[in-house]
Amino acid sequence: MTGRQPHPHRAVVVGGGLAGVTTALRLADAGIDVTLLEGRPRLGGLAFSFCRGDLSVDNGQHVYLRCCTGYRWFLDRIEGAHLAPLQDRLDVPVLDVARPAGPRLGRLRRTGLPVPLHLAGGLAGYPHLSLAEKAGVARAALALGRLDPADPALDGIDFATWLRRHGQSRRTIEALWDLVGVATLNATAPNASMALAAMVFKTGLLSEPGAADIGWAAVPLGDLHDTRARKALESAGVRTCLRTRVSSVTRAGEGRWAVDTGSELIDADTVVLAVPQGETHRLLPDGALDDPDRLLDIKDAPILNVHVVYDRKVLRKPFFAALGSPVQWVFDRTGPSGLQGAGQYLAVSQSAAQDEIDLPVAELRGRYLPELERLLPAARGAGIRDFFVTRERTATFAPVPGVGRLRPDTHTRAPGIHLAGAWTATGWPATMEGAVRSGLSAADAALRALGRAPVHPLQEAA
Template identity: 70%
Template sequence: MSTDPAAPGPRGAAAHADPRRGGAVVVGGGLAGITAALRLADAGVPTTLVESRPRLGGLAFSFHRDSPAGPLTVDNGQHVHLRCCTAYGWFLDRIGGRELAPLQRRLDIPVLDARSRRLGRLRRSAAPVPLHLAATLATYPHLSPAERLRAARAALALRRLDPADPALDGQDFATWLRRAGQSPRSVEALWDLVGVATLNARAHDASLALAALVFRTGLLSAPGAADVGWARVPLGTLHDTLARRALDRAGVRVRTGLRVRGLGRDADGRWRLDTGRSPGAPPEPAATAVLAVPQDQAAALLPAGALPDPGRLAAIGTAPIVNVHVVYDRPVLRRPFFAALGSPVQWVFDRGAAAGLAPGGGQYLALSQSAAHADIDVPAAALRDRYLPELARLLPAARTARVRDFFVTRERHATFAPVPGVERLRPAAHTRAPGVYLAGAWCATGWPATMEGAVRSGHAAAHEALARLGHPHGDAPWGVGVRTTAER
């Protein structure tokens, strides 16, 4: 249910509504919505968060599986963050989860080539940028000496690009790499190795602006910017249990299992939610509404005239991620994770301890497959036939191990598609509807669709709302710099 935000309500009350009255309602319980709700509540705004699912966490969640290997708590997908993800770092601190998702002391990514069986490592030193990567690039076995030199030159050229330049958004990353002298092997072994995992797109499908942001910020902003962190507990522990506890302490009223079907204004100019036949009464009308939902849902909920070009949201495409889960009867991997080359396998993580696999119960590996257009509709049995032989090729111990469990999780719309031209489509947090704001990793944060981008979008929405309320507490709570000291 939508109304024209420019039209007054009954008796003209909407035209004179006081934005400081009526509190706030946040629709969507992912990282963007949780962040917006916490920031609003921390500033003293009475806030209600509404989520259609029975849990919080959005697309970074966990579920329980009765596996032949025993009960498991499974993440729908493997999510990592970097030291440069200062907003997500703030989020972890805010919910009390920093120690449960620690960062590496220093960047160290094992990279295994299935064709040659050679193991390379992408590491950093404590030297200043760009020398912090000089040693690892000089010895990286998956590139020739000439390719390493050209890669170093390309990295320096990337550092000179401005991701905010609109001209970069119209170009694809692969074309730029080719002009920078990068061979197909360099793209596979270096640029796509990082880019596919962070952008959810290969270089030929990725906006140069977003690629420049990823590489400039992650690899070329500070020595420790790309140090990798990941949850040592199920994502649900962080994004549902701890987040819900933090929201409760902040005074946010959380309503799960409540589907929002429309947004309209009442006689006092406040925004009210149409929750259809969902159980329980809808939240009280609010002066501020934050829509922290996927772009197609936001487009359906926004009042007429809220965006100058509502077709922009429909033009933002999505990209899939597939995760393959394998439980072996014995350990087959001696390190916490690795990236693969020359194989359909992309990244492999040991998730046994986090998932609650019983000691002596074998080993649980999760394969994270980004830009998974070719796999998203493939039956699990066919994916088993494809990926188990590849794991045996990469990990000799897997050749004699027995598979105790195999299953697949899929997110068809895992992220927005970071194609050239997408930046001009991504909307800002504010809309033309007074008191209505947008949040979500698909909004105009400048970041790709990551947990970092989601948190930044939630803050941006709260910042805009608090500014309209005349509240002084809307500044970003995290620093703009990147900590380079080792985590304790």
């Protein structure tokens, strides 16, 4: 690769999720000799695809926002941005089926006006809140805009407590704050750190007019996070080893590390552990963190996805959110899945799914098919071609109050050992954006430690 040194530094990245792939690309772009090790037979971590017959199925519905500059960099780097387009302007259909007068559709939209006026028109026309509740939302939004998400005091309280202190009714929390917060934080307001909630809402809604515009993959996630990522790694000169589990990371002399895969001992100047917190705890060399057991206190939160293939079209929108129903968000996955013949494939995305993650498929079928018929009249009487469930029990770290003090920085006390992963101290919740940002930070820290200037600066994402 052009620009490489005659004897480049060597790096090993353990983990082939978004954090690991980002780290490997960033290091390789700087001329580092990189080996990427992944235990699974694919890249992509917890944002991946698999085949079910002729269907290409994403394990869960993943979206990103225009303010996700790190993930947008990643898409550009793997030449996949055109395959995950953004909305021109934020527009979220919200269907309330709990009204005595019958179901009502509303929309959360923005205009092109400056912040915060860009949301004023959409809020004024949002039918699921009263005039008094809308006025209360405006006051709370102004107060939220004055917060510093990095303030440690905010991490010690929950989002619901802050909302109640600022006059938010139970209905307002359900119809607005949790509608967005559950999907982005993977927790309801009482179980979410105020610091993380402030970061999500301040960045997504109050930073610039288009910050909350939504994007999602128009192809299977594996086409992006595995196929295109693997091609980008290969072009960058990264040696990628799948089905390769690391058993240990040990010192191999002054400033050197040995990564043992059982079949190979790889010598490296720097090692980036881009794996979940439990595996990181297992691999960390002694003395790398003051209190490594704190990693084990970072708990996980599940996400459940219910997949239904109908024999006819039952939804005319690309997605919608629901109120007054167990259903949270519904997405049309027909095109990306490659569904053959007549019909439509819907994915129901259920965050903060602790109460449902272990329920039998038959029970979930009995719960969600009637709910979809209640939400979508066209589904009544439609045939079911397929029904299945995907469960991610460790989808994200649990964003509970106090988690901020547990999340480690990318640096460790062991020279040459760095950490990456959405669970590290990115300031973001566990999202694709958080994972990519952690990889950027880990790579840049490793480059600085090696005396190399980081390449392709991304000031807004670093």
